[in-house]
Amino acid sequence: MSIFTKIVNGELPSYKVAENEDFIAFLDINPNAKGHTLVVPKKEENKIFDLSKEEYVALMDFSYRVAKALEKSIVCNRIGMSVIGLEVPHVHVHLIPINGMADMQFMKKEKLSNDEFVVLAKNIAGNFE
Numbered sequence: 032m033s034i035f036t037k038i039v040n041g042e043l044p045s046y047k048v049a050e051n052e053d054f055i056a057f058l059d060i061n062p063n064a065k066g067h068t069l070v071v072p073k074k075e076e077n078k079i080f081d082l083s084k085e086e087y088v089a090l091m092d093f094s095y096r097v098a099k100a101l102e103k104s105i106v107c108n109r110i111g112m113s114v115i116g117l118e119v120p121h122v123h124v125h126l127i128p129i130n131g132m133a134d135m136q137f138m139k140k141e142k143l144s145n146d147e148f149v150v151l152a153k154n155i156a157g158n159f160e
């Protein structure tokens with residue numbers, strides 16, 4: 032069972048920003064930038080292109096809605112998107128509020144306190160439609 036399935040099942044905590052029947056979005060615990068969010072299908076699948084086309088399109092649709100909430104919540108140049116999955120083999124889309132290329136490089140990390148994560152997640156969740 033992946034660490035993200037444990038989050039989906041409520042066995043591990045997360046700073047949740049959005050959820051529906053098929054997807055959950057929560058803040059990345061080691062963010063590239065403030066608001067770095069992971070969008071995860073509840074169904075555990077390793078690689079994104081192993082999803083069916085319908086599942087893939089639904090993931091992109093949900094990610095679009097989360098990205099819109101991020102744009103409303105965080106001052107940034109734009110929302111960057113990437114899919115990697117080398118660390119956690121459970122499909123997830125990285126949505127990252129960026130101001131430059133360094134924010135997409137998974138090297139420069141932002142340190143946030145528990146309170147900062149809580150406030151951030153609440154703000155983003157409040158802008159999710």
Ligand code: 5GP
Nearest residue numbers: 034045057058059060061115116117118119
């Ligand atoms: P990837 O698999 O795409 O290379 O990276 C996995 C991402 O998941 C990383 O950005 C990492 O910080 C994040 N991550 C790993 N474990 C956890 C966790 O337990 N909770 C949360 N919220 N994020 C995690």
